[in-house]
Amino acid sequence: MINNMEKPAICGGTPVRDTKIFYGHQYIDEEDIQAVVDVLKSDYLTCGPKIAELEEKLCELTGAKYAVACSNGTAALHIACMAAGVTRGDEVITTPITFAASANCALYVGAKPVFADINDRTYNIDPASVKEHITDRTKAVVAVDFTGQSIEEDELLAICGEKKLVLIEDGAHVIGTKYNGKPNGSIADMTTLSFHPVKTVTSGEGGAVLTNNEEYYQKLLLYRAHGITRDSEQMEHEPDGPWYYEQIDLGYNYRMTDIQAALLISQLNKLPAFSRRRKEIVARYDEAFAKLPQMAIQQEIPQSDTTRHLYILRLVPEQLTIDRKQFFDALGAENIVCNVHYIPTYYFPYYQKLGYKKGLCPKAEKLYEEIISIPLYYAMTDEDVQDVIRAVTKVAQYFAK
Ligand SMILES: Cc1ncc(COP(=O)(O)O)c(C=O)c1O
Known part of the structure; x- marks a missing residue:
């Protein structure tokens, strides 16, 4: 674990946690x-x-x-x-x-x-x-x-x-x-x-x-x-x-x-337990972030009983004074290490050289500008989950319009 207390949080005060938590991690027993x-x-x-x-x-x-x-x-x-x-x-x-x-x-x-x-x-x-x-x-x-x-x-x-x-x-x-x-x-x-x-x-x-x-x-x-x-x-x-x-x-x-x-x-053999825990974490995130006007919650079709692999935070740009990159960095400064899934495939130089152009899929492109994958994995403790919620809420409210 890396101690990061000396680095101030971007939105003031001390970071919500003093060790880093990553967006995903395997569980091996x-x-x-x-x-x-x-x-x-x-x-x-x-x-x-x-x-x-x-x-x-x-x-x-x-x-x-x-x-x-x-x-x-x-x-x-x-x-x-x-x-x-x-x-x-x-x-x-x-x-x-x-x-x-x-x-x-x-x-x-x-x-x-x-x-x-x-x-x-x-x-x-x-x-x-x-x-x-x-x-x-x-x-x-x-x-x-x-x-x-x-x-x-x-x-x-x-x-x-x-x-x-x-x-x-x-x-x-x-x-x-x-x-x-x-x-x-x-x-x-x-x-x-x-x-x-x-x-x-x-x-x-x-x-x-x-x-x-x-x-x-x-x-x-x-x-x-x-x-x-x-x-x-x-x-x-x-x-x-x-x-x-x-x-x-x-x-x-x-x-x-x-x-x-x-x-x-x-x-x-552990899949039922893995699924249960992931569902619990998703439910806690959804409940907390539904209260924040700066966040949009991923909607589920009623047919899908989902074991979530990733939790995607979607920012509402009209409600924030910062963009996705700044939000991502602010969470990083709270020691919440996130990722982004995904860069639209046809943005990559290899695809651009094949002749694909930006503008092909406007909804996908807009989504890419607004998303951050936050920690979601089986071994997260309730305290970890609470830290992520606190950090997201802190950043969202500090930079609210
Ligand atoms: C949606 C999707 N398809 C395909 C793959 C490729 O799987 P692998 O990394 O096992 O080759 C991945 C892996 O990250 C993925 O997320």
Whole structure:
């Protein structure tokens, strides 16, 4: 812990806390450590029995028929696009308020990401905007459950069904969330997950694709492992012997290790507790910030029973004398270390060089100017939560118009 008492708070007085608190942090206990140690003492370090156990657990948890564990959420998106048959010349519609991987996966397969705007109350992709961006070349929609709130599944499935598009749900934030009582992961054509350490459950690096479709499943297995099969029914030639395998397509090495799978299984055992605590913190924040005219609260669709991965503070610029950067710095001076999720993907130089211009998605661009991600993680104490509320309230009231 870093002592920061000597640095004065931007809005006067002493900082609300004397040690820094960060916007996210993993929670690892002795059971997690033991699970990893057990694998290290076993015969398997890479893809072994823990992968099968994890995949079964993910299916049980989400109701999906098939799960394919992979090296990270980006790899999961890549092979989901490949399994969906997205290829050169196709278009893939996604949101700009996401991590770059949600659009990069289209570029990996030679397709063009097309950005649809968000609903400016839920911050998720707006199905009406998706509809407006469909062309003859559209092949898939990558819809992100931003902050963990479910996408509007019914509306998006109806649009994709009508236009014969594949709905890939980027569920990097979504584990633990339900849509109309059904866990996300069993609803879209494919759902991808990420288990990066700031996520609700972690395997260090890790990801998965969930699907109910056997054809996608078989392709995902191939693309995860070089395009290689050991299934004689898929082979073109008679096996030379028990060692024999064939490469029948071009895939990648996107396998997860048993070490990561064991950690993740142990983390998933704690998911109900992780979800409960995150919901409690979100409820306390919502209640406190609803009283501040300087803040707008993220709205939830009634279908989503959300395990929130991120808590987004949205400033109301008309009620404040400072901008987002100054608010962010003022919270930092109170020892509340925040982040911003996300910079619209097409703002990045790489996308600008591809010809994308600012102005594409006005609601997403306005959101980006007004948001700050404040601390939200399982191990936060009630005192931590109270400190964050006190700091936000202090800054908002000090700089109120
Ligand atoms: C919305 C979203 N999609 C995709 C990813 C990529 O996941 P990973 O970091 O596991 O590759 C992330 C990760 O941060 C994410 O937040």
